Amino acid sequence: xxxxxxxxxxxxxxxxxxxxxxxxxxxxxxxxxxxxxxxxxxxxxxxxxxxxxxxxxxxxxxxxxxxxxxxxxxxxxxxxxxxxxxxxxxxxxxxxxxxxxxxxxxxxxxxxxxxxxxxxxxxxxxxxxxxxxxxxxxxxxxxxxxxxxxxxxxxxxxxxxxxxxxxxxxxxxxxxxxxxxxxxxxxxxxxxxxxxxxxxxxxxxxxxxxxxxxxxxxxxxxxxxxxxxxxxxxxxxxxxxxxxxxxxxxxxxxxxxxxxxxxx
Numbered sequence: 001x002x003x004x005x006x007x008x009x010x011x012x013x014x015x016x017x018x019x020x021x022x023x024x025x026x027x028x029x030x031x032x033x034x035x036x037x038x039x040x041x042x043x044x045x046x047x048x049x050x051x052x053x054x055x056x057x058x059x060x061x062x063x064x065x066x067x068x069x070x071x072x073x074x075x076x077x078x079x080x081x082x083x084x085x086x087x088x089x090x091x092x093x094x095x096x097x098x099x100x101x102x103x104x105x106x107x108x109x110x111x112x113x114x115x116x117x118x119x120x121x122x123x124x125x126x127x128x129x130x131x132x133x134x135x136x137x138x139x140x141x142x143x144x145x146x147x148x149x150x151x152x153x154x155x156x157x158x159x160x161x162x163x164x165x166x167x168x169x170x171x172x173x174x175x176x177x178x179x180x181x182x183x184x185x186x187x188x189x190x191x192x193x194x195x196x197x198x199x200x201x202x203x204x205x206x207x208x209x210x211x212x213x214x215x216x217x218x219x220x221x222x223x224x225x226x227x228x229x230x231x232x233x234x235x236x237x238x239x240x241x242x243x244x245x246x247x248x249x250x251x252x253x254x255x256x257x258x259x260x261x262x263x264x
Contacts, residue, residue: 024235043100043119050093055085055150056251078158079151086150090143095135097142099123101203130207138203141213145195152191153244157184174249181248185241193236194229 028036063081067073090097099122106114116122126134161172161180170176194217202216210216220228 039104043096043103043122046119047093047096047100050096051089051146052247054089054092055082055146056247058085058088059150059154075155078155082150082154083147086146086148087143090139090146094139094142095123095126098126098135098137098203101200102126105204138199138213141195141199141202145192145199148192148195149188152188153184156187157181157244157248160184177249177252178245181244182241185244186237188244189233189237189240193233196236197229197231 025037059081062084063073063077066077066080099116099119103116103119103122106116109115116125123135130137157180160183161176164170164176164179165172170179198213198217198220201220202210202213205216210219217229
């Protein structure tokens with residue numbers, strides 16, 4: 001609701017004002033009901049499942065490919081593997097991200113006036129009105145964003161965890177994974193937020209409003225200066241930090257199971 005807010009001057013005077021993370025949550029619950037917090041849930045699940053299965057599920061295999069099976073994995077190989085799987089995820093699953101952004105942007109519109117009636121209707125409508133190209137709108141900034149997020153998440157997670165273990169501040173248990181994941185979430189938000197804001201603004205823009213993602217970024221910079229690129233920083237951090245914590249704990253718990261005895 002903070003990053004994607006885009007309304008006309010007349011509607012702004014009647015629209016509820018959002019102030020901070022918890023103020024936004026409180027206002028949304030009061031004016032739209034608790035259900036509004038889950039607007040676009042189906043589209044979000046579609047995106048997360050398709051993106052995560054590629055960028056995280058293939059990361060270990062791609063990393064081994066670049067190191068040719070070597071036991072020693074340098075930071076360069078990790079970065080390269082992160083960029084590769086991040087780009088692959090966007091190339092395959094970009095339509096799910098476009099639909100998620102569009103679907104959430106129409107949350108405050110009355111049901112009768114909504115452009116999309118559901119996620120499947122959104123895919124069909126975008127393809128019909130904008131062509132298949134419309135489903136892959138914003139692919140370039142999204143590849144940049146996903147490469148940055150993937151590399152920053154994975155590398156900072158490893159670095160923070162190694163630092164905690166080598167300093168004997170924590171043992172290799174759940175609290176260590178949680179702290180490392182949340183720290184990685186913060187670092188990722190700081191680095192990736194500008195790309196994320198531009199991506200969201202560009203993907204949600206009207207056809208022809210911006211010539212390209214770079215044009216969108218320059219327009220935002222001229223109108224609102226650098227602060228424009230950190231709109232919604234706190235909710236982005238809370239989302240990414242909590243997602244990282246849950247994902248890494250679940251992922252490594254799975255790898256430590258009997259299905260992957262080499263991780264146990």
